[in-house]
Amino acid sequence: MFHKEGYKIIIVTFIIVAAIVVTSDKIDISWVKYSLQAVAVVFLLLILQFFRNPSRTTPKNDEHVIAPVDGKVVVIEEVFEKEYFKDKRMQVSIFMSPINVHVTRYAIGGIVKYSKYHPGKYLVAWHPKASEENERTTIVVENPTYGTILYRQIAGALAKRIVNYAEVDAEAVQGEDAGFIKFGSRVDLFLPLDTKINVQLNQTVKGGVDVIAMK
Numbered sequence: 001m002f003h004k005e006g007y008k009i010i011i012v013t014f015i016i017v018a019a020i021v022v023t024s025d026k027i028d029i030s031w032v033k034y035s036l037q038a039v040a041v042v043f044l045l046l047i048l049q050f051f052r053n054p055s056r057t058t059p060k061n062d063e064h065v066i067a068p069v070d071g072k073v074v075v076i077e078e079v080f081e082k083e084y085f086k087d088k089r090m091q092v093s094i095f096m097s098p099i100n101v102h103v104t105r106y107a108i109g110g111i112v113k114y115s116k117y118h119p120g121k122y123l124v125a126w127h128p129k130a131s132e133e134n135e136r137t138t139i140v141v142e143n144p145t146y147g148t149i150l151y152r153q154i155a156g157a158l159a160k161r162i163v164n165y166a167e168v169d170a171e172a173v174q175g176e177d178a179g180f181i182k183f184g185s186r187v188d189l190f191l192p193l194d195t196k197i198n199v200q201l202n203q204t205v206k207g208g209v210d211v212i213a214m215k
Helices: 004-024 030-050
Strands: 064-066 071-081 087-096 103-105 110-118 136-143 147-155 161-164 177-182 185-191 211-214
Touching: 004 030, 071 185, 087 211, 110 161, 136 161, 147 161, 147 177, 185 211
Parallel strands: none
Antiparallel strands: 064 211, 071 087, 087 185, 103 177, 110 136, 136 147, 147 185, 161 177
16 A cells, blocks of 8 residues: 555656666667666665555554654653743654655544644754754644643655644544655654653654553
8 A cells, every 4th residue: 555645756656667668678788778677666666665555553542652653763852842832841753764654643642733834954854953943844732631742744854845634623543644754754752741651762663553652
């Protein structure tokens, strides 16, 4: 299964690759012909892998914060969140490489209280200032049991488009699609200070499945 955000790119890539394969077949030098065809097919496979959208079942639990994306935990620290809460929160950041699934899922169910897009730079996603200076979207979801969490989709050096489905006052369903980030990026979660963190630095997590934190 592929994500809807990739349909157009997949179709265009398939047409280009098919054209390269057909055209290169007329080349008399075998190694040149087969090399071009191999590179084209590998490129198509990479595009297909990037836009894959595996079906996952998320057990709904209002006391659990699940991983919003696939990737590696690169930050766990107490910080001052200055955009919305304007006080201290526990930050957990997950870095996605280009080979990870890039679907963003709602980490918790509830009501979307805030959703804002910020234009910005394209620093590498693990840069300390990426959370504040890169192109990004900030979304806040309020859950009556767990409380309020903020997650931030952050563009990286390769990510040139952030897709955000969250709209203010809309219902957020834990585990369902909340957006998509194209070609490498990171997601920051800002949680209440009394949250019990359930992951460690450098741990690989799976979006919609692994529990990041709990009450």
